[in-house]
Amino acid sequence: MSKIELSSRQEKILQIVKDHGPITGEQIADQLNLTRATLRPDLAILTMAGYLEARPRVGYFYTGKTGSQLLTEKIKKLQVYQYQSMPVVVDESVSVYDAICTMFLEDVGTLFVVDKNSSLVGVLSRKDLLRASLGNSNLEAIPVNIIMTRMPNITFCHKDDLIIDVAEKIIEKQIDAVPVVKHTEHGYEVIGRLTKTNMTKVLVDIAKDEII
Ligand code: ADP
Numbered sequence: 001m002s003k004i005e006l007s008s009r010q011e012k013i014l015q016i017v018k019d020h021g022p023i024t025g026e027q028i029a030d031q032l033n034l035t036r037a038t039l040r041p042d043l044a045i046l047t048m049a050g051y052l053e054a055r056p057r058v059g060y061f062y063t064g065k066t067g068s069q070l071l072t073e074k075i076k077k078l079q080v081y082q083y084q085s086m087p088v089v090v091d092e093s094v095s096v097y098d099a100i101c102t103m104f105l106e107d108v109g110t111l112f113v114v115d116k117n118s119s120l121v122g123v124l125s126r127k128d129l130l131r132a133s134l135g136n137s138n139l140e141a142i143p144v145n146i147i148m149t150r151m152p153n154i155t156f157c158h159k160d161d162l163i164i165d166v167a168e169k170i171i172e173k174q175i176d177a178v179p180v181v182k183h184t185e186h187g188y189e190v191i192g193r194l195t196k197t198n199m200t201k202v203l204v205d206i207a208k209d210e211i212i
Contacts, residue, residue: 010042014062017052022059074211075202080166081159082212083201084180084192089114090144092121096132097139099124110177112190113148119187120156120179122148156181157194163202166194 006014009032016028025043029036043060046052050070053061065073088106090099092113099111103126113122124144132147133139156179157166166178180192205211 006046007042010046013039013042013046014051017060018062021061022055024059028060071206075206076162076164078163078202078211079159080157080161080163080180080192080194083163083198084159084194085198087112087179087190087193089118089190090124091116092143092145092148094144095140096129096136096142096144096147099144100129100133100139103129108193110193110195111144112179112193113144114190115187117184117186118189119184120151120154120181120190121145121187122150123154123177123179124148125176151187154179156188158182159192163194163199167199170196170199 012032013028016031017023020027020031025036025039028043029039032039043052043054047054047060050063050065050073053063055061088102088108088110089112090102092115094102103109103111103124109126111124112120113124115121122145124147128147128149132142136142155169155173155175157169159180159182170176170178177193177195179188179190180194181188182191183189202211
């Protein structure tokens with residue numbers, strides 16, 4: 001949005017509405033010596049982008065919002081489901097050795113641990129597994145549920161939560177990933193994960209003006 005390139009005609013329309021709004025599409029067209037139909041796509045773009053507001057039977061208003069204000073509004077509205085990725089879960093009975101193998105095979109930095117009802121019970125980070133490996137030669141004998149971070153100390157989110165709120169939690173708690181959960185009769189089912197990499201994607205999309 002910050003980079004939205006307005007055409008010279010769109011700039012002219014903005015100026016007319018700024019100076020004379022509220023003003024109808026017909027009146028704008030008259031001022032520019034164009035037909036209402038020619039102007040329609042430009043008015044639609046300016047309205048959709050948030051520069052103008054259209055009120056039925058009154059006309060177009062200038063919202064007074066700058067490109068960066070409109071961009072900020074969009075960023076604040078982003079929701080978890082738009083950027084979440086697939087979660088990788090392990091059963092709480094698996095060994096530290098198996099968890100390490102899963103982490104390598106699945107190429108993730110955080111594993112979520114579930115019980116027999118598939119409910120979230122723990123989180124395993126790379127350092128949790130490294131710590132458990134230090135000085136322990138028999139990693140197959142240690143179940144992950146004795147080294148994981150467990151409920152109720154897990155920071156989680158829902159798919160409809162705002163990305164900005166989760167980003168703040170990630171910073172505040174100094175963690176790399178947050179499980180996306182769904183409430184079930186047994187607890188919380190893990191349906192996704194939101195990681196620092198997903199947050200980096202948000203940044204790239206902002207820079208490329210590709211956020212919806
Ligand atoms: P690493 O430990 O590899 O640096 P993190 O910074 O994600 O990775 O994890 C730091 C600690 O926080 C670990 O002990 C981990 O179990 C815990 N942790 C990671 N994610 C969460 C989460 N969503 N909720 C609660 N604790 C978490």
